[in-house]
Amino acid sequence: MSVSDALISVKNLTVRFKTDEGLITAVDDVSFDIAPGEVLGLVGESGSGKSVTAKALMQLNAGNTVYGEESRITLNLDDGPIDILSLRTAKQLNVVRGGAISMIFQEPMASFAPAITIGDQMVEQLLLHSSMDKKQAREFSIEMLDRVGISDAGRRIDQYAFEFSGGMRQRAMIAMALSTKPKLLIADEPTTALDVTIQAQVIELMKDLVDEFGMAILFITHDLGVIAQTADRVAVMYLGRVMETGPVRDVIRTPAHPYTQGLLNALPKLEKLDVALTPVPGDIPSPLERPPGCVFHTRCAKAKPGLCDVEVPVRIPVKDGHEAACLLLETEMEAAS
Amino acid sequence: MTERSHVSVDRLSVHYGIGKSLFGRGGVVKAVDEVSLEIPRGSFFGLVGESGSGKTTLGRAILNAAPISGGGVRYVDGDVDYDVGNLSKADLKDYRKRTQLIFQDPYAALSPRMTVRDIIAEPLEVMGLTKTRAETDERVREIAAKCRLNLEHLRRFPHAFSGGQRQRISIARALVCEPKFLVADESVAALDVSIQADILNLLKSLQKDLDITFLFISHDLSVVAHTCDYVAVMYLGTIVEMAPSRELFESPRHPYTKALLSAIPSLDPDDRGKAQKLEGEIPSPAAMPPGCRFHTRCPVAEGRCSTDVPEWRELTRSHFAACHFSE
Structure with missing residues (x-):
């Protein structure tokens, strides 16, 4: 997709926070586009940087935020593109905040006065x-x-x-959120605090509204099932990096990245009661101790010493529009060609 | 009460009075209403339901941590046979040792000012189960190892740990006094999927090693399906269906159970729109619908559902449901 087709285009987004303990990297070189009317699912566990990414789209991150120099977020409106990260005054930001972009949060009780x-x-x-x-x-x-x-x-x-x-x-x-007719709706875990029966109702409602209003949605959740039921495309994040992205069917049915595979295996499935649950080994590293090389290598069963803990993988195409950032995949594909 | 029962709940009710004033009579919230169930010894017993269904209150009433308004709980373990609602002071002390609770939020459950060692040791000290500090340390290390905690971490404070590690600390604290019956209330709900599977596997292996009976309270049916041997489904203070886990998930008989199962978002993107949608929300327990409590949201409800309370019946062996239409 060329930049001009996209409603919003995020390029090399890096977000760091200044803290007493030093600079903490929350989002590391993240790029994605969302087309008008498209639903992009952003999946990841806590600490993966999905909410920070979403808030960057409206410059809602706290005062101690440092955006990377290369970072660009471009919103393409009818009357020309807006470079969101360059907006400074409240008046400029109002065009974006609540205007072209609206956001709904996980805990609606905390969001209403x-x-x-x-x-x-x-x-x-x-x-x-x-x-x-x-x-x-x-x-x-x-x-x-x-x-x-x-x-x-x-x-x-x-x-x-x-x-x-x-x-x-x-x-x-x-x-x-919809009454101002936004072009992009950011939904940050909108159904996580709800019971399953109510969640099903809200998902249904959101789908109807997408058809009716034609806005694009950035749907943030930790629940792959919810993504499967709502998104067109999905991006899987871990420790601030996008590990895999692609059409939702491809990513869920044929996940290319070991992290996505691990997440899917760890998920209890009702159809497969005989299959034991396989956790992703280890714990999520502290943001103060980001692993070098591939950020996932400390928990990856397939990680190769000398490669995965040294080199930073880039996203490579697996199939049309389906990309993954894994060094092993890279070597595999090189060997095949 | 059958021979195999560890905990037997008989027509248990927990009612709370609300809005009582000098001039008015006020209402009653029936958080748990005449619930009966048998929890077999050594089982992993699941209790599922939406928020407001009374599952937490039921769990707490069994632990004598919520006021019992009617009916009773019987706890049989080796040489003891307790009527939980009427325990003497000495028996209550013993009951507290035999039963424990694991909470949902491992961030809120651990004191930030205590080291991991002190957190785990506290129950032993409070109940006076060990005589010397060396003995306490020994017990703490033993249980910490069982819960796969790094022993070098015992000197640290909880803030240094991730959610999964904290939950392992909570579990160690609950297990240190060697309880035989544990209530795990949404114990994996706050955890990420990759960690959740690890904690579930840990609970399962501890149950086998230490011969513990679990009451596992959860809103997540897929988690319950994977861990529990028996499952009871709660709605508005009553149990609507109960069966061995596999049986319940393969052939659910109550419309509420069916609706809950169908509402779980499927991992297959081609299943979109197939979910059977349940209209409306759970009614307030202060204004209980007459007849079958589920009739206001039930897709198959008929006239008599709003007047007649459905009978609790055994449909097939050990599979119970309360619905006029589940044959």
């Missing part, structure tokens, strides 16, 4: 990001709440977040 009604919060952002007046904004908000399946929206809009159940709060969050 507890002492302001849901309606007032929805109206406020519409006044900021659209040309509606107060009355129109309120009517539109009721419409949106109704659209995401909140019954009796006209009464519910004047309630507070604590009066909503977990599933309803997440629906309201989605309604709020």
